[in-house]
Structures are given as C-alpha cells and as structure tokens.
Amino acid sequence: MNKGAKRGVMGLLIVGIVLGIILWGGFNTAMEATNNEQFCISCHEMEENVYQELQDTIHFTNRTGVRATCPDCHVPKEWVHKVIRKIQASNEIYHKLMGTIDTPEKFEEKRLELAQNVWKAMKDTDSRECRNCHNFDSMDFTRQESRSADSHDEAIEKGYTCIDCHKGIAHSLPEGYDPAEDLPGEG
C-alpha cells in the first residue's frame, strides 16, 4: 500500500467515526427528546385526560416525593424494546393527525379499548416496566398490610403479574370494565 492510499483509508476511517458519533448521538438525542413527560403532555389529548388523572395518584403525589413520569411506565428501558415501542408509536401519530381522541368525549368513548391495549401489553411483558422499580425480592411483606402481603404471596405462588390486580392505579378505570369479573389468573 502506498503512502497516498494509506492516508485515504485513515481519512475515511476518521470521517466515518466522526459521522457515526454524530448520527448515533443525534438519533439517541432525538429519541430521548421524545421520551419525557413534557413531550408526552405537549399533546392536549394526554395533558387534559390521563395526565390530570395521574396527579391524584400515588405515582405522582406521595409521602417521599419520588414520582414516576409517563415513559417510566409506558416506554421500556432496554434499548431494543424501547426502539420497538417507538416504532409502534407511529400509529399514535396517525391517530393524532386523524383526531381520533381529540375531545374528552371521544377519549372517554375509546378509553376501554385504549386501557385494554395497555393492560395486554403489560401482561405480555410480565409487567416489565413496573418491575423496573417494584421487585418482589425487595418487598418486605411484614411491612405491608396483611391484605397486601397475603395477595403478594399468592401472586408469587401462582405467577400472577402486577397488572393482573393493579389496574387503574395511575389513571381512571374505563366505563364498561367490571372489576368483579376480573380475578387474576383468569383470561
């Protein structure tokens, strides 16, 4: 290899690396920019409905002041799952443009369907996003109410997942959902 060719290869390599860093960094920056609560509630559909309901719940207001934001529960932390979820979000952009839920009335009408989608997603992943913070191994059952401790014991034994019981803890439950018909381990 002569001197000129060597220089060319080195140049290409350096340009490649620099471009790679910029593109990769840019991609991740853009992804993170769309992965925070301020971005989520920049749509009035989220701000007027689900965000308002969240504020009364323990995931927003509590004794110690630790809180969960939208993506903490609704976007996976691991990169591959996160990108898959982000690609699925293109469907949400479509419905945003179509105005599918652009009034509280329309949102209310769709709430059962939307909630069921989220419940199914959480069940399919064994409540992966819940478990980023909540872990059976770190739970001290002696410090829980007896009702809670008994139920958690049963859940471990029978392999229930968080969302089996903990529905409607961050947002209002939808009309048409019957809690009496929804025992964990069924359906």
Added chain:
Amino acid sequence: MKKVIVTLLVAMVTLMFTGAAISGVTSLRGDNEVSAPADKAPMRKQVITQGGVERSYKIQPPMIPHKIDKETINLKINTCLKCHSEKTFEEKKAPKAGDSHYIARDGKVLETISTRRYFCNQCHAPQLNANPIVENQFEGAK
C-alpha cells in the same frame, strides 16, 4: 322618667350580656367568617382494624376495617366490588354485600347489586384514629 331610665338600663344590660354570649359561642366550623372557607380537616390516616369493627347497634351498616383511599366509586366503576361482589367474595375471602343489597325498590331480587345500594360509602365508613369532638356517654348495644 324613672320608668324610662330603668327600661334603658335593662335594655343596656341585656344587650351587654347577649353580646358577650354571642361572641363566646364557637361553632364546630371555628371562628371563621361565614363567607370564609372552613378550617382544613386535620389529616388522619385511615386505620386497619384486624377482625373488623363491632357493630354498635343491631342494624348498623358494618364499618370498613381497612383503608379505602385507593378505591373508586363513581358512575363508571365501583372497585369495592372487586372483592365484595357475589362473584368474588369467596375467592377474596371478603364479606359479601348483604342480601338486602340485591333487592330493587319494587321488591324484586336482582343478580347484581341494586343501584340504590351502589354507593357503598354512603353507609359504610372507613375508620380514623380520632377522638370524639364532643365528650359523650354513648355505649353500643350489647
């Protein structure tokens, strides 16, 4: 003349006393102006009573021996029924809503809770660890 003076004196004294009496009364909502909002209720945690709360009289609606701050009862949903409905009480080892709750106003027996019994906390109350505001000698029926 004398009569007039006596009447005036009596009137004055009466006014003084009633004035003092009125200003000395504090209602349960405190000394606030009527137009002002009431004092904030002291924050108290709902308490858990193992084994339930004894009834104080025969037909008293049972008190709720657990917290209900995370439950919802509204037009769309009643999360109490997650455990206390006819479908779930056995599985959840919870007391079932009483039979009277399944009777419509025309006497018809229903399969689900009658709408007139739907709002549980209209009669059933959670308990707080609070002393009575006014001392009293109430004793429950034994």
